[in-house]
Amino acid sequence: MTDLLYQPKPEHKFTFGLWTVGNVGRDPFGEPTRPSVSPVDLVKMLGEIGAYGVNFHDNDLVPIDATPAQRSRIVSEFKRALDESGLVVPMATTNLFADPAFKDGAFTSNDPRVRAYALQKTMSAIDLGVELGARFHVFWGGREGVETDAAKDPVEGFKRFREALNFLCAYVTDQGYDLKFALEAKPNEPRSDIYLPTTGAMLGFIETLDHPEMVGVNPEVAHEHMAGLNFLHVVAQAWDAGKLFHIDLNDQNYARYDQDLRFGSQNPKAAFFLIKFLEDVGYDGPRHFDAHAYRTEDLKGVRDFAVGCMRTYLILEEKARRFNEDAEIQALLAEINTDDGSTASFRGEYSSDKAAALKSHAFDRVGLGKRGMGYERLDQLVIELLLGVR
Ligand code: GCO
Ligand code: MN
Ligand code: MN
Numbered sequence: 395m396t397d398l399l400y401q402p403k404p405e406h407k408f409t410f411g412l413w414t415v416g417n418v419g420r421d422p423f424g425e426p427t428r429p430s431v432s433p434v435d436l437v438k439m440l441g442e443i444g445a446y447g448v449n450f451h452d453n454d455l456v457p458i459d460a461t462p463a464q465r466s467r468i469v470s471e472f473k474r475a476l477d478e479s480g481l482v483v484p485m486a487t488t489n490l491f492a493d494p495a496f497k498d499g500a501f502t503s504n505d506p507r508v509r510a511y512a513l514q515k516t517m518s519a520i521d522l523g524v525e526l527g528a529r530f531h532v533f534w535g536g537r538e539g540v541e542t543d544a545a546k547d548p549v550e551g552f553k554r555f556r557e558a559l560n561f562l563c564a565y566v567t568d569q570g571y572d573l574k575f576a577l578e579a580k581p582n583e584p585r586s587d588i589y590l591p592t593t594g595a596m597l598g599f600i601e602t603l604d605h606p607e608m609v610g611v612n613p614e615v616a617h618e619h620m621a622g623l624n625f626l627h628v629v630a631q632a633w634d635a636g637k638l639f640h641i642d643l644n645d646q647n648y649a650r651y652d653q654d655l656r657f658g659s660q661n662p663k664a665a666f667f668l669i670k671f672l673e674d675v676g677y678d679g680p681r682h683f684d685a686h687a688y689r690t691e692d693l694k695g696v697r698d699f700a701v702g703c704m705r706t707y708l709i710l711e712e713k714a715r716r717f718n719e720d721a722e723i724q725a726l727l728a729e730i731n732t733d734d735g736s737t738a739s740f741r742g743e744y745s746s747d748k749a750a751a752l753k754s755h756a757f758d759r760v761g762l763g764k765r766g767m768g769y770e771r772l773d774q775l776v777i778e779l780l781l782g783v784r
Contacts, residue, residue, distance in 0.1 A: 399712075402444035402704035409447040409484055409680040412436055412454035414654075415700055417686035427689050428696065433468075434475040441479025443701050447680060448481050449532075451489040452519035458493060469525065476526070484680045485576075485640055486523025487532040488516045491584065501558035502538040502551040502589060513558060517565055524571050530640050532612050533559070534578040539585035551589045556602060563605040576612035576639040581621040583652040592621050593628045597635055610639030614684055615668070616646035616654060619661075626667045633675055641677075643703070644685035654685045656699050658706035666780055669707060670714035681707060713779055720784070723775050730768055 402408055416436050419427035431439075433455050437448055452458075455472060456465050476483065490500035490512055498504055500512035520531055538555060540546055559575065566573050577600065581591035590596050593613040600609045611632050618625045632638040645660035646653050658665035672681075687699035717723055740752045778784040 400705045400708040402701070402708065404444065404446040404480065406444075406704070406708065407446045407678075407680050408444070408704045408707070409449055409682045410440055410445055410700060411682070411684060412448060412450040414684055414686050415440065415696055416454065419687075419689040419691070421689060424689070428692060431693065433472055437472070437475040437479050437481055439697060440700070441481055443697060444704065445481065445700070447484045448476075449483065449485040449487065449682060451487050452515070452522055453489045453492065456522065458489075469522070473526065483523065483526040483528050485530040485532055485682065486519060486526065486528040487534065488519035490515065491536040496537050498545075499535070499538045501535065502546070502554045504546060509554060509558070513561060516562055520562070520566065520571070520573065524569075524573060529572065530574055530576050532576045532578055532640060534580065534612075535588060535590075536580065536584055539582075539588035541586045548589060552599065555589065556599070559609065560604040563603070563608045566608065567605075574639055575609045577609060578612040578614060578617070578642065580614070580617040583620075592623065593618060593632055597632065597637060600637065610637035612640040612642055613638075614642035614644065615657075616644050616652060617642075619646040619648050620652065622648060625664060626671055629668060630671060633671075633677070638677060638679070640679055640682060641672075642682055642684035643707070644683065656685055656687075656706070657683055657703040658710060659702070662706075662710075663776070663780060665706070666710045666713055666776075669710040670717060673711055673714050674718075716779060716784075717776065720775070720779065723772065726768055726772050726775070730772070
């Protein structure tokens with residue numbers, strides 16, 4: 395019964411990257427603990443568990459040194475697998491971090507040949523994504539940063555990144571592609587410091603581009619938690635700016651290395667408010683899980699991990715519905731937001747009369763300070779809802 399209720403289906407728009415369910419369990423201290431699975435088999439598995447789509451970096455699908463003939467064989471096999479499983483490709487991205495050529499960054503590398511190669515590689519990755527139906531291209535600049543500020547002037551870094559994005563926006567327009575860019579911020583890992591470290595920084599940067607309307611953000615839970623931020627607030631700002639093009643869902647202990655934990659497994663309360671927000675505002679983009687199974691898991695554990703991400707989303711969605719329908723919670727919220735009407739004439743547009751009236755209004759400051767807000771009771775109701783006794 396419960397299983398049927400939280401059964402992931404394509405209509406839920408759950409997506410996974412090839413690199414997430416394909417993660418082999420390598421870490422900086424140890425070799426892979428799982429066999430590598432082909433993109434075709436990963437697609438098959440995702441279809442079986444009810445996912446909607448699959449995303450990839452260019453080289454998750456086509457090896458960096460593949461010949462044109464190999465590329466076309468791989469792409470047609472992949473297309474067949476997509477057709478058979480009913481999966482779509484909503485997003486693609488470029489691997490601009492794995493190859494040693496990118497050790498000093500891609501678009502911001504100090505070597506102009508690397509910067510040109512990064513543009514070339516990204517144009518090809520865009521072509522590949524579009525060929526498979528992608529509507530978004532994500533830019534995660536994992537190596538666009540430094541270990542030492544002696545190496546680069548950050549303003550020069552922003553300028554190079556801006557030039558690259560302007561060039562690529564123009565390329566997309568020139569090709570007639572229906573494609574948008576989503577910038578993904580991360581404060582560190584693999585570089586000591588990555589430029590434009592938060593989604594907020596990206597939102598500011600986007601407005602300096604030639605075509606800001608083509609560019610939005612792809613915020614990731616773990617990345618903002620690594621920066622010590624409240625992810626809901628980050629997402630809300632992106633949404634408010636009309637820039638929430640895509641989202642990377644996972645989980646992360648605030649004070650640790652980049653963990654990529656199963657969605658909702660570390661901070662279920664924060665995950666609840668996030669899902670409540672996405673559902674309340676009507677976000678209709680893909681729900682992409684950018685996480686991976688614990689290194690302790692075999693392939694069965696990878697499947698458990700992927701199903702777990704989706705089930706937790708659906709369970710939290712159900713909790714959000716119950717929050718919205720809970721009479722006690724809603725009455726409390728109404729009470730908290732009560733308006734005695736005494737300040738109505740001060741609201742809205744500025745006028746000098748309004749300003750003068752407001753300046754001379756007598757407020758009961760001491761009385762205002764005495765009011766209890768009732769948030770303890772409200773939050774306890776949320777906790778009881780989440781813990782399943784409500
Ligand atoms: C990370 C990032 C990546 C990106 C991916 C898509 O921490 O490694 O989250 O997984 O999301 O490269 O651009
Ligand atoms: Mn990440
Ligand atoms: Mn990510």
